[in-house]
Amino acid sequence: MSDNKNNNPIAFVATSVIPESPPPARETGIYKWVRENLFSNIPNGILTLVAIAVLYKVLSSTLPWILNGIWTTSSLAECREVLQGKTGACFSVLAERWQQLLYGFKYPEEEYWRPNLALILLFFAMAPVLFFDLPRKLLGFTVIYPFLAFWLIWGGSIMVPIVAMLGFAAAAVVFQKLGKGSFAAGFFGAIVSALVIWKIGGMLIPENASETAMLTAVPSRDLGGFMLNMMLGVTCVSLSVPLGIALALGRQSSMPLIKWICVVFIEFVRGVPLITLLFVASVMLSYFFPPDATVDLFLRVVIMITLFSAAYIAEVIRGGLAALPKGQYEAADSLGLDYPQAMRLIILPQALKISIPGIVNVAVGLFKDTTLVSVISMFDLVGMIRGPVLASTEWNGVYWELLGFAAALFFVVCYGISQYSQWLERRLATGHR
Amino acid sequence: MKNTVILGALTIAGLSAGAAAAGTLDDVKARGKLNCGVTTGLVGFAAPNASGEWEGFDVALCRAVAAAVLGDATAVEFVPTTGKTRFTALASGEIDVLARNTTWTFSRDVDLKFEFTGVNYYDGQGFMVPKELGVSSAKELDGATVCIQTGTTTELNLADFFRSNNISYEPVPIETNAEAQQQYLAGACDVYTTDASGLAATRATFEAPDEHALLPEIISKEPLGPLVRHGDHEWGDVVRWTLNALISAEELGVTSANLAEMAAGTNNPEINRLLGTEGTLGEMLGLSADWAKNAIAAGGNYGEVFANNIGEATPIGLARGLNAQWTKGGLLYSPPFR
Numbered sequence: 104m105s106d107n108k109n110n111n112p113i114a115f116v117a118t119s120v121i122p123e124s125p126p127p128a129r130e131t132g133i134y135k136w137v138r139e140n141l142f143s144n145i146p147n148g149i150l151t152l153v154a155i156a157v158l159y160k161v162l163s164s165t166l167p168w169i170l171n172g173i174w175t176t177s178s179l180a181e182c183r184e185v186l187q188g189k190t191g192a193c194f195s196v197l198a199e200r201w202q203q204l205l206y207g208f209k210y211p212e213e214e215y216w217r218p219n220l221a222l223i224l225l226f227f228a229m230a231p232v233l234f235f236d237l238p239r240k241l242l243g244f245t246v247i248y249p250f251l252a253f254w255l256i257w258g259g260s261i262m263v264p265i266v267a268m269l270g271f272a273a274a275a276v277v278f279q280k281l282g283k284g285s286f287a288a289g290f291f292g293a294i295v296s297a298l299v300i301w302k303i304g305g306m307l308i309p310e311n312a313s314e315t316a317m318l319t320a321v322p323s324r325d326l327g328g329f330m331l332n333m334m335l336g337v338t339c340v341s342l343s344v345p346l347g348i349a350l351a352l353g354r355q356s357s358m359p360l361i362k363w364i365c366v367v368f369i370e371f372v373r374g375v376p377l378i379t380l381l382f383v384a385s386v387m388l389s390y391f392f393p394p395d396a397t398v399d400l401f402l403r404v405v406i407m408i409t410l411f412s413a414a415y416i417a418e419v420i421r422g423g424l425a426a427l428p429k430g431q432y433e434a435a436d437s438l439g440l441d442y443p444q445a446m447r448l449i450i451l452p453q454a455l456k457i458s459i460p461g462i463v464n465v466a467v468g469l470f471k472d473t474t475l476v477s478v479i480s481m482f483d484l485v486g487m488i489r490g491p492v493l494a495s496t497e498w499n500g501v502y503w504e505l506l507g508f509a510a511a512l513f514f515v516v517c518y519g520i521s522q523y524s525q526w527l528e529r530r531l532a533t534g535h536r
Numbered sequence: 537m538k539n540t541v542i543l544g545a546l547t548i549a550g551l552s553a554g555a556a557a558a559g560t561l562d563d564v565k566a567r568g569k570l571n572c573g574v575t576t577g578l579v580g581f582a583a584p585n586a587s588g589e590w591e592g593f594d595v596a597l598c599r600a601v602a603a604a605v606l607g608d609a610t611a612v613e614f615v616p617t618t619g620k621t622r623f624t625a626l627a628s629g630e631i632d633v634l635a636r637n638t639t640w641t642f643s644r645d646v647d648l649k650f651e652f653t654g655v656n657y658y659d660g661q662g663f664m665v666p667k668e669l670g671v672s673s674a675k676e677l678d679g680a681t682v683c684i685q686t687g688t689t690t691e692l693n694l695a696d697f698f699r700s701n702n703i704s705y706e707p708v709p710i711e712t713n714a715e716a717q718q719q720y721l722a723g724a725c726d727v728y729t730t731d732a733s734g735l736a737a738t739r740a741t742f743e744a745p746d747e748h749a750l751l752p753e754i755i756s757k758e759p760l761g762p763l764v765r766h767g768d769h770e771w772g773d774v775v776r777w778t779l780n781a782l783i784s785a786e787e788l789g790v791t792s793a794n795l796a797e798m799a800a801g802t803n804n805p806e807i808n809r810l811l812g813t814e815g816t817l818g819e820m821l822g823l824s825a826d827w828a829k830n831a832i833a834a835g836g837n838y839g840e841v842f843a844n845n846i847g848e849a850t851p852i853g854l855a856r857g858l859n860a861q862w863t864k865g866g867l868l869y870s871p872p873f874r
Contacts, residue, residue, distance in 0.1 A: 180851070183743055199586055208588040324615075386624045480576050480616045490616065491584045493714060494577025496851045500741030502714060 174198045178497035196498045197508055207327015207482050208491055214319060218330050221255040224248060225337065233523065258318035266304030270297040323401040327482035329512055336470040339408040346409065347416025354421060372414035378475055380407040385479035404476055412469045419461035423454035456531050463524035467517045484509050560632050560771035561822055564605055569613050572598035573631035576616040579737040580846040581637050590614045593845040594635040597656055597762055597779065600831040601633060604778045604823060609834035623648055626765060633775050635762040649766040653776035656761050658858040658867050660754035661693050662732035664739060667749050669726060674753035678703040683716050683725035690730055693756040713738065731758055733854055740851045774821055781828040783870040784810055785837035787861050792836040799829050810873045817873060
């Protein structure tokens with residue numbers, strides 16, 4: 104190498120490739136990430152520092168509180184004794200009362216497996232509806248599920264849900280047969296046939312059937328806790344979506360009677376707070392019914408919440424219908440499709456796709472609104488916390504732990520719903536983007 | 537009940553509201569269960585425990601009535617009611633008796649068409665202050681900030697009290713008792729005012745109850761008692777005399793411990809009449825002869841019920857005060873059993 108030095112005008116030629124050196128420290132790894140994302144310029148740097156300070160403040164007060172938490176005492180006073188003035192949560196209330204918070208305080212303890220099973224089966228029943236890539240045959244279970252869940256949760260004679268199911272089945276069959284000729288004939292024929300089946304079935308069920316039943320009957324008043332929120336949420340959402348679609352279409356109808364019924368209904372219900380409807384359900388109706396022949400309180404509440412959210416969903420879907428170009432309607436007409444076909448095959452699939460975020464928004468709001476039933480003395484999760492748990496001499500004064508638990512439960516469900524809707528939007532993204 | 541066409545369409549059976557207004561006693565006997573309206577939860581007065589059994593001072597009265605009528609203290613269906621739903625629940629016949637620390641007032645008795653069957657707790661509005669303020673009387677509270685639940689009679693009482701004493705205050709409106717506790721402990725107000733029993737129960741939950749004092753002034757009368765519907769006097773009598781039986785039992789020294797012994801017969805004719813070994817008091821009420829014995833056996837006499845649920849040995853720690861027997865300087869005074 105030293106020989107070449109004299110002959111060559113070029114001062115230096117590297118004969119081997121310079122070994123790769125690592126990138127400058129400021130252009131790599133965590134340092135780069137921090138610099139680019141957190142301290143890219145002075146205002147961002149200040150914001151980062153402030154955020155860190157806030158985070159530290161929050162965590163330094165909550166983490167010791169959570170980590171020091173006590174799980175095993177039997178009253179708030181004992182918690183305080185154990186903590187001796189240190190910060191720490193008293194999670195013992197959750198350890199002692201979690202069953203009451205989840206199932207209400209009167210649901211028989213040895214029957215907890217029934218709502219649990221109903222919840223697990225709910226996922227199987229919902230799967231084919233929510234994920235339409237699954238085989239369509241699974242929908243059969245979805246159809247049976249409401250009756251099965253009713254039987255599991257309320258118990259009593261199995262004949263009741265079977266008769267109810269037979270009634271609906273008869274209605275479906277009659278509608279199929281008569282509905283081809285005229286919608287009205289099918290519609291009213293279906294109602295009549297269902298009523299007939301229920302009447303006959305009701306007479307066939309022996310009086311004491313629920314006493315000898317396989318599952319002990321549990322009256323609605325004994326339902327409570329988060330189970331009640333879930334039941335109200337699931338029932339009302341699944342009932343109010345079809346009702347909302349019907350109302351939205353009815354509002355666009357060219358038949359004045361139907362149109363005006365829908366408009367008046369929607370505008371009336373939207374103009375009234377949910378809590379007044381709930382008071383009507385719990386307080387007013389008991390004036391009108393004889394004391395021994397009342398409609399079940401749970402059913403009354405379900406009807407009111409369903410009507411309420413159906414009105415909102417109808418408006419969301421109307422937005423979706425209005426967003427469709429007129430050409431879509433004309434295209435359907437020019438293909439010679441009649442009204443139901445046009446709606447089913449062309450209009451609704453597009454309108455509903457547009458409405459998904461809105462519908463999910465209503466569903467999430469509705470699910471959280473189910474806690475309002477605590478003001479009409481139903482013991483849902485919040486009702487259990489505000490009433491029985493905080494009113495017990497042992498736990499009076501425990502707020503953060505209980506309400507934090509409730510918030511966590513609701514967050515899990517609402518976040519799940521929101522994630523699903525985002526997946527659904529991506530899955531249906533066949534549009535013009 | 538005539539303009540119910542729309543909602544009436546929902547009913548399966550015909551409209552017969554009001555049918556339950558007569559003969560509640562027979563209804564209860566036929567049903568085999570007493571429907572008793574209680575709160576959705578108030579410390580010491582009514583709340584379900586960890587195993588779901590209702591407990592408390594008002595609950596004990598429900599159990600006593602059930603025991604008197606049906607002979608079974610557990611034959612009670614507790615119907616939780618809120619402050620807003622309690623009166624409609626009673627008026628509509630959903631419940632037979634309301635024992636929900638409800639203040640006996642003129643308008644509730646006369647205008648709402650209810651019948652208060654006695655007083656089971658004499659309450660009144662009081663003040664709680666931190667001891668470090670050094671206040672010993674409510675009249676020294678000039679210029680204080682006061683936490684007060686909105687929309688209650690306590691709000692009106694407070695205004696009256698300060699005006700009549702010519703001192704000023706600044707109200708801090710709050711919605712619920714829970715909120716009041718937090719606000720008061722955080723120092724948002726100097727004084728918290730509500731019913732004295734509620735103050736005591738609230739103070740019992742504090743980390744350092746000794747640092748807070750209840751002022752001696754009681755600025756209102758809040759007689760709490762069970763109530764029934766107007767117009768059904770047989771049933772009203774049953775509830776009234778069940779309460780009186782518990783009060784008389786304390787006065788006469790009948791406790792759950794010596795009940796069996798006393799029921800065998802004593803030298804005191806009033807005890808004998810009360811417990812049904814003499815006379816026909818039970819028959820007059822339409823109940824069995826040992827109705828009062830069953831009522832006392834359910835949870836003890838008035839003093840025992842008080843001591844077990846809200847008395848000084850419990851965390852709530854209420855003194856008897858006005859709720860002592862008349863012979864001991866209180867207001868409890870049962871008419872004679874004769």
